[in-house]
Amino acid sequence: MSGGTVVTDGVSSAPRTVQPVIELRAINKTYGKTQVLFDIDLTIERGQHVVLFGPSGSGKSTVLRSINLLAEPDSGSLRIDGVEFGPGLPGAAAVKRGGRLELRRRVGMVFQQFNLFPHLCALDNVALPLRKVQRMSKAKAREKAAIALRRVGLIDRAANYPAELSGGQQQRVAIARALALDPEVMLFDEPTSALDPELVGEVLKTMREVAETGMTMVVVTHELGFAKEIGDLNVFMEDGRIVESGPRGFYDNCTSDRAREFLKAVM
Numbered sequence: 279m280s281g282g283t284v285v286t287d288g289v290s291s292a293p294r295t296v297q298p299v300i301e302l303r304a305i306n307k308t309y310g311k312t313q314v315l316f317d318i319d320l321t322i323e324r325g326q327h328v329v330l331f332g333p334s335g336s337g338k339s340t341v342l343r344s345i346n347l348l349a350e351p352d353s354g355s356l357r358i359d360g361v362e363f364g365p366g367l368p369g370a371a372a373v374k375r376g377g378r379l380e381l382r383r384r385v386g387m388v389f390q391q392f393n394l395f396p397h398l399c400a401l402d403n404v405a406l407p408l409r410k411v412q413r414m415s416k417a418k419a420r421e422k423a424a425i426a427l428r429r430v431g432l433i434d435r436a437a438n439y440p441a442e443l444s445g446g447q448q449q450r451v452a453i454a455r456a457l458a459l460d461p462e463v464m465l466f467d468e469p470t471s472a473l474d475p476e477l478v479g480e481v482l483k484t485m486r487e488v489a490e491t492g493m494t495m496v497v498v499t500h501e502l503g504f505a506k507e508i509g510d511l512n513v514f515m516e517d518g519r520i521v522e523s524g525p526r527g528f529y530d531n532c533t534s535d536r537a538r539e540f541l542k543a544v545m
Contacts (some may be wrong), residue, residue, distance in 0.1 A: 297360050299324045299463060299494050300345060303367060305354035307340055314340050316518045318354070322463075322511070327489050328496045329509035333540060337518040338498040342465050345496065346385045347378055358384055359462070383411065386456030387465040390472050392448040394440040400427060401436040404455045411459060426458035427451070430484050446477030450484050457488070464488060466497040502529065502545055514540065 300322040307315040315337050322328050330338040343349035344356065347363060356364030361376040394403045404423035408414045414422070427433045430450040440448055449469055456464060466485065470478045482504050489495055489508045499505055505512065512528040514521050514537040522534040529545070532538055 298322060299326075299359060300496075301355065301357040302341070302344070303355040303357075305341070305344055305351045305356065305364070307337075307344060307349055308352055314518050315344070315351075318344075318520060320513065320520070322494065322496065324462075324494055325492045326494055326510045327508045328511045328513065329505040330496065330498045330513045330515060331500070331502065331505060332515035332521070336515040338515050339467050340518075341515070342387075342467050342496060342498050345463075345465060346387055347381055348387075379411075383459065384461060385463045385465060386459055386461035387467065388449070388452050388456055388469050390468045392440070392445070392452045392472075394448055394451060396440050399437050399439055400432060400443065400451045400454075403440070403451055404458050407455060408458055422458055423454070426454035429457060429487075430454045444477055445473045446480040449473065449481050453481075453484055453488070463494045463496065466495065466499070468498050468500065470499070470501060500544070502541070505529075516540075 298321045300320070302318050302320040305315055305318040306313065318341055320341070330341060332338055340349050344351050351364045353365050355362060355367045355370065357373070358376070358381060360373060362373050363376050363381050395406070398406065401420055401423050404426050405416070405419040408419035408422055409416060424433060424436060427436050430453055432447060432450055432454065435443060435447060440451075443451065453469075469485070470481050473481065478501070482501060485497070485504070486508065495508075497505070497508070506529050509526065509528070511523060511525060513523040514532065514534065516536060522532055522537050524532060529541060532541070
């Protein structure tokens with residue numbers, strides 16, 4: 279996958295290069311003696327919706343966790359808007375380096391489990407990171423949290439505690455919590471896998487609505503019908519490697535025998 283995209287400015291014919299929002303280059307990750315990622319290269323453009331899929335244990339979630347340093351790469355380059363957050367590549371030109379807190383402010387993440395505080399209502403679950411990360415006043419944080427809950431269709435549940443919400447509603451609160459921080463990128467790590475089947479649809483609907491705003495998204499999912507719908511870039515992984523990737527239409531036109539075999543088994 280190439281680097282920046284060349285576009286014209288609509289005034290002169292001189293091209294300019296658009297910096298990808300996320301660039302992974304030669305990312306490797308090992309847990310103990312087991313290597314789980316091998317030389318991962320991935321370029322994500324601003325506003326792009328990227329789907330990572332493949333069999334269990336293929337490294338999809340580790341790639342996602344590498345992007346926000348929950349799984350720090352052992353080697354390779356991780357750049358967000360040109361700022362280096364990974365180890366970097368040998369011999370590469372010096373660039374600005376960023377810290378973990380800066381990265382977390384720019385990249386939101388929604389996990390398989392909802393990770394809500396049981397003693398806080400939905401509104402305060404969303405407001406707490408705004409107070410801790412962005413140092414907002416309690417009143418301002420709650421005001422912004424209410425806007426985020428309205429965005430995911432849960433303002434009427436603002437006063438409810440997690441135990442009073444369905445699994446789908448809890449996951450939508452988790453999405454609101456991430457959105458409230460105004461991230462540049464949203465990461466979704468199998469956000470429907472812990473839900474009963476009848477609750478999956480409401481979470482996917484919320485994710486569609488987030489995608490329609492132009493948010494850059496990277497999604498690990500087994501919901502391949504949803505993936506076909508939103509995936510601008512679709513990445514099939516196995517054994518810690520990217521086997522094949524492609525744009526919309528990939529699911530019907532992939533060339534890898536292994537990717538076709540996997541799709542035939544799950545779709």
